[in-house]
Amino acid sequence: MACSKEIVQTTSFDDENPQVELQDAKVLVACFSFTGNTKTVASSLANLSGGTLYMIDPETPYGNENSTYYDENTRAYKEQYGPASTRPSIKKSLENAGDYNIVLLGFPIWYGKAPRVVFSFLDAYSFKGKTIIPFITSGSTGISSAASELKSTYPEITWKTGDRLNGKTTDQLKSWLEAGGLKSEIR
Template identity: 30%
Template sequence: MKKILFSILIAAMAIGFAGCVQQAEPSGNDNQQEQTQKQSPKKDGKVLIAYFSRVGNFQEEDNVDAVASASVQVVDGQHEGNTKIIADMIEEETGGDLFFIEMEDKYQTDDYDGFVDSAQSEGSQGVRPTLASHVEDMESYDTIYLGFPNWWFDMPMAVYSFLEEYDLSGKTIIPFCTSGGSGFSDAIAAIEEAQPQANVAEGLHIYQDDVPSAGDEVREWLNRL
């Protein structure tokens, strides 16, 4: 009788142990799902290179003397904005999407001095020009390179229009600026004020005369980022 009871007890313990082992081991499907999750790379967000340039926002570009302007270079006989040249360098290095911040009502004047007066008056009044170009899928971009010339220690008013049009919360804004020597002035603080929930990264300023040969400086800056 004791032998029978002992045999039954051993059998019950064996069945219980087997059940515990079976419950502790994950199924093959669970293992496969976990492995798939670990191997699936996170998709990187898209890069946008938004820039403002006087070239393209000025009515009489053919009459502009590039030598008299801190915003313009002559490239292959054509006027090119300094900021556009830097934006092209960033696009070549990052593969991002270029976006030109274009005003609906361009500066209409037949000389550079007239343009200076118009833009300076616009800045002193805090005008927000209506934009002709818009980013339709801004939510798909994680990183925005934002370029502009420094006009009278500030960003062109069209850049304010751009910043105030979108919610860039959680995105990274990387500014770049061209000027005759004023650097960013207060532009970084203005960007942070316009987009307080965005991350504003280290910016790059290029002196106007250095723009055509700034490729190495742009690459070094991008590598630091």
């Protein structure tokens, strides 16, 4: 695993004593959302953590037809079931990506996994040695399969476990951030 020791030391955190190393964390809340559920959670997390909300925007938006599950003719289906290297184009408007040391990365589950635009985002910016905490919304699927794929695709990133955050109250989101080591960031 090719992590820079210096960066890892200042950005990763010890699960048993999380807040110590994160006191000066600069938080990015990056999110892809198709129908708005994940964006709602991401906005709350950005407010709570004092982080910057950045929406991952595909160059070509996904049309409403993609809401029809398991339709082999939809773009979402083709991308998710196509080659793992599929990377739909995204708008690249995130400034100073290197300044952030903690990224909360939100997305909806699409066919069990992270949408391919999330991989486009991770390819577009270097988060090597940074800490990413993924979060999802979904109909019912949990985060584990999506998280494993992200972790194995980007082993140079320090991945925290992450969670499914559908329907959480502000207090629950606050507790989630605290458990993830962002106690000192919470407003």
